[in-house]
Amino acid sequence: MRILGVRHSALQQSYVRILIIFCLLPFIHQACSNSRYASSHSEEVTHSIAKNVVEDTVNSRPDKLTSQFSPKDGKAVSFIKLHNIKGSHQIRWDWITPSGELYATSNDFLLRTRPGYERDHITAWHTLSIKDQPAATLPGKWKVMVYLDDKPLDTQIFTISPAKCPGVRGVGWAVIIGISSYQDTRISRLHYADKDAQALYEWIISPKGGKYAPERVKLLINERATGRNIKYLLNDWLKKALKEDKVTVYFAGHGSSESPESQGNYYLLPYDTEYDRISSTAFPMWDIETALRRYIRARKVIVLADACHSGGVGQSFDMARRAGRGVLLNNRISSALEGLSKVGDGICVISASDTNQFSQESERWGGGHGVFTYFLQKGLQGDADYNADGEVNLGELTPYLSQNVRRETENQQSPIVSGKFDPALTIGQ
Incomplete structure (x- = not known):
């Protein structure tokens, strides 16, 4: 009887564990969904640097991809495409100067899908103004760091070239x-x-x-x-x-x-x-x-x-x-x-x-x-x-x-x- 009782008690504990796990599954799934981009898997995010964005209600996309900019360029665009996303997330861009200082930040933007609905992709972007701005006077290698839910998502490097020296310019x-x-x-x-x-x-x-x-x-x-x-x-x-x-x-x-x-x-x-x-x-x-x-x-x-x-x-x-x-x-x-x-x-x-x-x-x-x-x-x-x-x-x-x-x-x-x-x-x- 004792053996049977032990077995019965162990079986009860197994049932309890299974029940607890089953009850927690929705929360575990939600937690995994909310953190799936925090690990920066390359297959889940596409990060592009461009000179412009073609905005479209269905499929916005970066235009004129490049990592080289001149002081005469209007702006640099950091374009993010997140694949197979659900739930709510916070995204932020930090623009870092060649000397390593924080030049500008976007603060947090909310990315949200309908509860229980997974989207094929979400696009988001942020711009750095260059022409006639202080950035045009800071040549060298810049970094744009993107964070999702306060965790590093991806980093891209681009260059702003020095302004051309006027020298002796003819007519x-x-x-x-x-x-x-x-x-x-x-x-x-x-x-x-x-x-x-x-x-x-x-x-x-x-x-x-x-x-x-x-x-x-x-x-x-x-x-x-x-x-x-x-x-x-x-x-x-x-x-x-x-x-x-x-x-x-x-x-x-x-x-x-x-x-x-x-x-x-x-x-x-x-x-x-x-x-x-x-x-x-x-x-x-x-x-x-x-x-x-x-x-x-x-x-x-x-x-x-x-x-x-x-x-x-x-x-x-x-x-x-x-x-x-x-x-x-x-x-x-x-x-x-x-x-x-x-x-x-x-x-x-x-x-x-x-x-x-x-x-x-x-x-x-x-x-x-x-x-x-x-x-x-x-x-x-x-x-x-x-x-x-x-x-x-x-x-x-x-x-x-x-x-x-x-x-x-x-x-x-x-x-x-x-x-x-x-x-x-x-x-x-």
């Missing part, structure tokens, strides 16, 4: 030329070259655009773009630029070789070019090379040319076409333009199209522009600002131009870039 000079109609009406008229030049001029002197001083920008359109005026600006006026300055030269108009037989002699066609005297009235490419070598002292030069509108201009070309000699595909003006980049380091030449291609213009691009200048404008206005730092440099602009012009023209026009230059160089100031 910008520009010569902008656009010729749609020619004095000699036998030279075929272009539709939008003058409009292209006008649009670039307005951007380059705009306080919100290129920020060039208007007195350092010369615009020659149609009848003002004579050979004499172009030569004066390149050989005399641009001599005022110092070596630390930047010079931009833009030409939209016809370009041609002397004749089908003289493919080594290339010219840009000023307004007063004569149809049957190209070699003596047009502007030789080697004169531009001379200006770059002998007269323009600036070590940063950008040449933008949209001059490949035909396979050759002038009487000799028309005679060859009428004779069926197939010169329409013989367009090497872009090769001649590319040669300008070999004058020296620091010269960037961007030609609107490749060899044996023709530059296109149409109303469908901005109501009437060449496709090259249309996307040049859009890129400079911010579409090519891939790193969102408020500036468009040549390293961003050139791939933007190439991709968009080729796409728009179905690969019939491909801008060409040549020269040894700093890709961080910008056209604007």
